[in-house]
Amino acid sequence: MSQPTPYFVRPTKRCLSDLGLSFPALELPLHQVKDALVAKSQQVPEEVGAGSAERIRAIKDWVWFKVKVSSFRGAVTELDHAVDHGPEIAEAGARWWMGAAGKRQEDSGDDFYRSLKAEVTRAGRGTGSTSSGHLLPAEVDIRRLRAELAVQVTLGINTVVRKAIAASIKTGKVCTATFSHHRIAALVRARDGEAYLAVTAEGFIDPRLLAVILGSVPHVAHSDWLPEPQGEFGIEPEPGQIVYSTIVSAASQAAMMEEFSGEELSDF
Missing domain, CATH: 3.30.2310 (YaeB-like fold)
Structure with missing residues (x-):
């Protein structure tokens, strides 16, 4: 029904x-x-x-x-x-x-x-x-609605990205999420005592959308992300893909795990 x-x-x-x-x-x-x-x-x-x-x-x-x-x-x-x-x-x-x-x-x-x-x-x-x-x-009401919709999209992307990262932290696997016409994959790996995060973005990547994706991770500044044209941790970029990596702190990992503590992540 x-x-x-x-x-x-x-x-x-x-x-x-x-x-x-x-x-x-x-x-x-x-x-x-x-x-x-x-x-x-x-x-x-x-x-x-x-x-x-x-x-x-x-x-x-x-x-x-x-x-x-x-x-x-x-x-x-x-x-x-x-x-x-x-x-x-x-x-x-x-x-x-x-x-x-x-x-x-x-x-x-x-x-x-x-x-x-x-x-x-x-x-x-x-x-x-x-x-x-x-x-x-009136026009002011339409502008307000337009702005609300943009914020909702941003918040939705933020949530999807963080959840994919939290799932990777828990499973140690590449975790993929799809939204709109884009697909992102997240992988967290320990290296030399630190945790590294690689994010693959696929689809038509508008610089503003990429900024939203990379800005989704708590305690990580945009300047902390580095492009990885040759891939990272076994993630090989395919045509149309972009791979970025960064160091993710324990505080950042803890924040994302806490955010999704009551949700199923193993099948993400």
Whole structure:
């Protein structure tokens, strides 16, 4: 049986500003921001699917749904599937967004729904309807998503490389991992009382990607790596391969073994 698609709701920069928040570190996806309204908004896609979500009726030009927690309110929508919103949206599956937020204060000019209705009415003046397009993700939101995806790729490569090295430390064998269109092989060998590490990178090696691979090893600076055109420890480079080697300290080895201490490495 196939698993349901894991939907998530990202707050826009406008929404974060409404909540008095700023963009967090890139390692934290926006839908995981520590905020009660953002957390509650994650339930909206499921509520929509179940037919229990409440629409914001004051917005006529697009379907926006209410999200409520305590005295806070938000407006959540799903992007149009028929429109190409760019590769970042497609890659991340970022279909759902919360475009605005505020406090529910009935009989007050600062009430979220009252203010939102006035805002979209002004934006739609002369059209005969409301206009809420400005609440959809803007260029700044796409740039943030793009940066998050880049960080996720980097962190994923870092993890794969370190795990391959940890597996080699444990087994004494060449351990290979494949990601995207690239393949790396790691081998750790003891020599003259020190441990040496050789890493083979295969595929189209963008210098930035190579920097990420070599930067994955804790306590090892980029300047500590040396190219080994003739191979190292029996790793003979084939066409399209690059072999780099370095000395890996006991602290570095211990850090990687600790990171994957609860995982199976023998079959890596």
